Amino acid sequence: MIRSCKSLFVLIFLLSGVTCAHADAPIVTWPDGWEVEATPPDQATPQVSRQRAVKNDQGGAPLMVMELTMTTVESGHQVNLQGVLLEMRKSVQKDFFQGGYQSVCNKIHPATLSRLAALETTCTITQNGRHVLSQTLVAAVDADKAYVLSYAGQAEAYKASLGEIEAARNSLKL
Template sequence: MIESFKPRVAALLLLAFAGLVQAAPQVTWPQGWTVEPVPAQEGDQAAEVSRQRAVKSDAAGNPQVVMELTMTQVDSGHVVNLQGVLLEMRKSVQKDFARGGYQSVCNKIHAAQLSRLQALETTCTITQNGRHVLSQTLVAAVDGNKAYVLSYAGQAQAYAESRDEILAVRNSLKL
């Protein structure tokens, strides 16, 4: 089930951002999480996108929570409409879940913090037959010529239980 909600934000970022490559941000993933290679998506090289992902699995090896950090270079002089980008990402998440037979409700986009940066954030609660099964949060920030999105999603209980680990990653990012 977790495969259906792996973060799908890179494609939307590619539409909003493009530019030159620089060093990838540094992420310290929580102990016990597995760092996964992120397959390149169409346009990643052209837009100079850096993506990093880690997965928290249960004792049987089943994925429970997925976190992904995407950094995209922004063309010099381009002003990013962060609210608009996050709205489009949220719509995409909701459409993807709806296609899978899920219902989703997302909270209002609000101010947040991503490492040292002012950011915007929204969290979606995904239900099936009235039962809360998944949660996904999208956090976006811009710093000069770089745009960042941290997306994390997981089965409802594992997501809640991973809150401290997720916040530790968010606060320790070197962007």
């Protein structure tokens, strides 16, 4: 039921001035029981690193997906974080709409991601009036890196996993 959304990678295209410098990957402590997926570097976009974990049900079907993306930004480039997050939110809504879902996202609001000031939005995805999925996008910028944490899951699993998600967010070392 959880679909991969192209929107997670919109950040790459919205950050003009991206460099190819390699940087140390952020450190995150994934929740116990989540399966960490290998995300080898993409040769086409070496300035991007991704880390991903999935929480599966007993049958192996995904209930929750959490992904941290880091993009290296050219020194001196000013990232319009509000604009980036707005475009990502639009992309999420468009992807779900094309899949037959409706979505409503809350207003983009201030948050934190590790030690950084961030912006955040959460989308509630429904089908035939029934809440089926939730997805949160959190974006932050450091001097030469931009980060996006995205987590999504089935409505009940999302609600039940908020403690694990908060622990993972608090463990971030960017």
